[in-house]
Amino acid sequence: MSTVLTEIDPEVAEALRAAIGDAHVIADRAARFHRARVPAPFPVHRWAEHVPGIVVLPGTTAEVAAIVVIANRFGVPVVPRSGGTGLTDGAVPLRGGILLDLKRLDEIHEIDLENRTCRVGAGVNMLKLNEVLGKHGLIYPDDPASYPCSLVGGRIGTSGWSLIGSRYGHxxxxxxxxxxxxxSGQVIQVGDGGGAKLSKSSSGYSLKQLFMGHQGTLGVATEATLKLYDKPEAELSPFWAFESYEEAYRAVGLIVRANCATFAGAVIFDPEKVAYLRRDDEAYIPQPESVRALVCAALYGNEEEVEAGGRRLMRIARDHGGTYLGDEISQGDWAARHDRYATPLHGRTRAGQVVPMGWHCEDASINYTAVPAVRKEWHEIMARLCRASEIFDDWGIFAYTNGPTGADYLVEIDVGIWEQELDDEAWQLWVNAKREFSAVAIAHGGSISACHGSCREGEVDLVPTELGGVFDVMLTIKRALDPGNIMNPGKYLLDRAYEEVE
Ligand SMILES: Cc1cc2nc3c(=O)[nH]c(=O)nc-3n(C[C@H](O)[C@H](O)[C@H](O)COP(=O)(O)OP(=O)(O)OC[C@H]3O[C@@H](n4cnc5c(N)ncnc54)[C@H](O)[C@@H]3O)c2cc1C
Known part of the structure; x- marks a missing residue:
């Protein structure tokens, strides 16, 4: 199935209308284009190639199942889309077809105050959910930078990373x-054991991970039971400035291992990131030239423990060259973590010209010891890219911790791209650079992605290299569960599952 279905057979449209009602089946051009776009960079010059043929907005699990059955009957692709904020093109309908917009599944069905769980539609967003939970003194602590705009279903589809995951998990x-x-359209309950509210069982296969992070290629999550925590009494988010990256890097390693139970995460900003924030017109942290790196940590919990943990981290940072930036900058910048990325829509060309630039980031999962080497090699790739075309700008690197070990640093390079100037030639340069970023992560024992997924052009080529025999198992599973290749086809090189049997 490689044709792109940007137009839908009237018979398919009729079946969809009969299944979920006229009002929730939309075929007009604006609605279709609106749901083809994902965050930059996107080959804007080729946008028209990626629109769906029709948009459907189901309101129940049964309606989602009916749509999937229709897609199978007519051999039409079906692509789930939640917030559309995914950074690996997951929700882009590469083969057109039916765009399954899941935003109507936004009900909170149950809040179980005793067992600390809630059951919600997959179209709920975390911001709105926490507004309701807050009234009960609870939080759902999945806290990505896209917190106000990504939805629970998309978090499942990508298996996302939470910025406070060091304390609460991802x-x-x-x-x-x-x-x-x-x-197939069959509805199942995925989770540990038979109970929807369990997180540990030893009964049967553990399939939960399989049905997370698959980017809509193995079906659609429609309703989820989530683990809740007490709303923290206190939050502390100190920021420190360092005069060298090496000092900041060492301090982060020690902060992570400081044995504070309330530690929720730490982030290191490298010199290129600090320089970008300094020269950007909307910088949050305009620090003097002597500042080369920044570190922030977050502690969440009860007041006594947060206070004591804060004192300990302050001491470690100070003893290792950090200067506390004060309460105002610290609290303000941590509070801005959810909208930091909305503002940098302008960048500078090498000639210093200010131009509108879309934001993009490449992420990888690597260990603490590999962070400096990966950082260096990634900036070298960016330097070559910027020399080859002035539409790219290096906006620096963040590295986020994940708990008290050296495992799983989420390293992310932010890149500005002048989208209006993006043409086939520049797109190819970008795709090649993405392949190089991925190769570096793998060469250092890491993974192409810690949270966004790795199905975008360029990076996807190296997925079989990273996964080895597991990639073959993925092909077998895909073919077994989706014999017609209707779920989000064209992603993750999974078309190979069907080439093999021909
Ligand atoms: C400004 C910004 C900041 C970000 N920060 C973070 C961050 O800190 N941490 C992080 O992890 N990510 C981050 N991201 C990436 C993105 O927000 C996440 O990947 C998020 O999980 C995507 O959710 P979504 O609802 O937008 O999903 P979408 O983009 O709509 O979909 C993502 C993928 O999941 C599939 N999918 C969607 N819904 C379902 C469903 N119900 N069942 C099965 N599959 C489904 C889609 O087909 C697609 O492949 C950021 C993105 C932006 C734009």
Missing amino acids: TRDLVLSFTHVLP
């Missing part, structure tokens, strides 16, 4: 179970 830990529509 999406995979916080989603206990979910209702899932398989590519």
